[in-house]
Amino acid sequence: MMLGAVALLLSAALTVSQAEPVPVVLWHGMGDSCCNPLSMGSIKGLVEKKVGGGVYVKSLMIGNNIVEDTENGFLMNANDQVTNVCAQLKKDPKLQNGYNALGFSQGGQFLRAVAQRCPSPPMLNLISFGGQHQGVYGFPHCPGENQTLCDYVRKLLNIGAYISLTQAEYWHDPLNEAEYRQASVFLADINQEKAFNQTYKTNLLKLKNLVLVKFADDTMVDPKDSEWFGFYDEGQAVKVHNMTQSKLYQQDLLGLKELNESGRLALLASPGDHLQFTDAWFEANILKFLK
């Protein structure tokens, strides 16, 4: 009798622990690829080890091989990359019951576009590591070094930014918001700056959690507040507003406020520069969303 009950309990526990872990999709940043052993390869290994249970981890490749994947990260129109990924996710039989998504740098805002545009298969948790959700107005390592030089390069980039190849998709000039809204083919669209698209809000609200990781000492993203939906106030490039103070949040155009009020928005800070975090930090802060 006693033994029978114990056996029953044990088998119940086993059934629970044997439930298939939710698959994980990774989207790498610019200059990186799906399969670099030092970046996405090591993250894939970390997720496999910590989530366990033979979890299926798909590290997205945009193109037919690693070289194309890396080039496309720089050159391919962001909307086309998102469309490509939506198709990949739709046809992967292992993802059809839902998946958790981890985006690194631009992969963070690109996966948010996937959540907003392609609700099937369902994205469950979206974790953005250093994503530029309000874009960038600067270039790597600029803040803090030579301000004169920074401003000069910004001006050069501004001229060609919306039509040039790199950064075009999320270059955001606070000195000329009207042009940004008009010319930005990707970011202004997913941030409801062009027209309000109710589908984007409805779909983003399907997430269980939206987790935004900001790197406290980030020298690659200017302003780093963009990783939490903050950005420069209009008309200058010094003073920054945060998510709470943004129109996007206050008018709840994207569901960020509703996500927060239902306890599904997490703003996390990791010490260190862009995408630098330790396994211990990952385990303490991120793993709970993947288990």
Ligand SMILES: *[C@@H]1O[C@H](CO)[C@@H](O)[C@H](O)[C@H]1NC(C)=O
């Ligand atoms: C809103 O977004 C959905 C999903 O991407 C798209 O199918 C639809 O055409 C968009 N609506 C407008 C008015 O742009």
Ligand SMILES: *[C@@H]1O[C@H](CO)[C@@H](O)[C@H](O)[C@H]1NC(C)=O
């Ligand atoms: C910054 O760069 C400009 C242009 O190269 C140079 O003239 C200036 O001396 C530099 N300023 C500092 C503080 O290094």
Ligand SMILES: *[C@@H]1O[C@H](CO)[C@@H](O)[C@H](O)[C@H]1NC(C)=O
């Ligand atoms: C934004 O700044 C305001 C004013 O300092 C503060 O009350 C609010 O908590 C901040 N929000 C975030 C998300 O940091």
Ligand SMILES: *[C@@H]1O[C@H](CO)[C@@H](O)[C@H](O)[C@H]1NC(C)=O
């Ligand atoms: C989310 O809500 C909490 C508590 O209501 C508030 O303190 C926090 O500032 C909100 N987050 C944002 C981004 O406004």
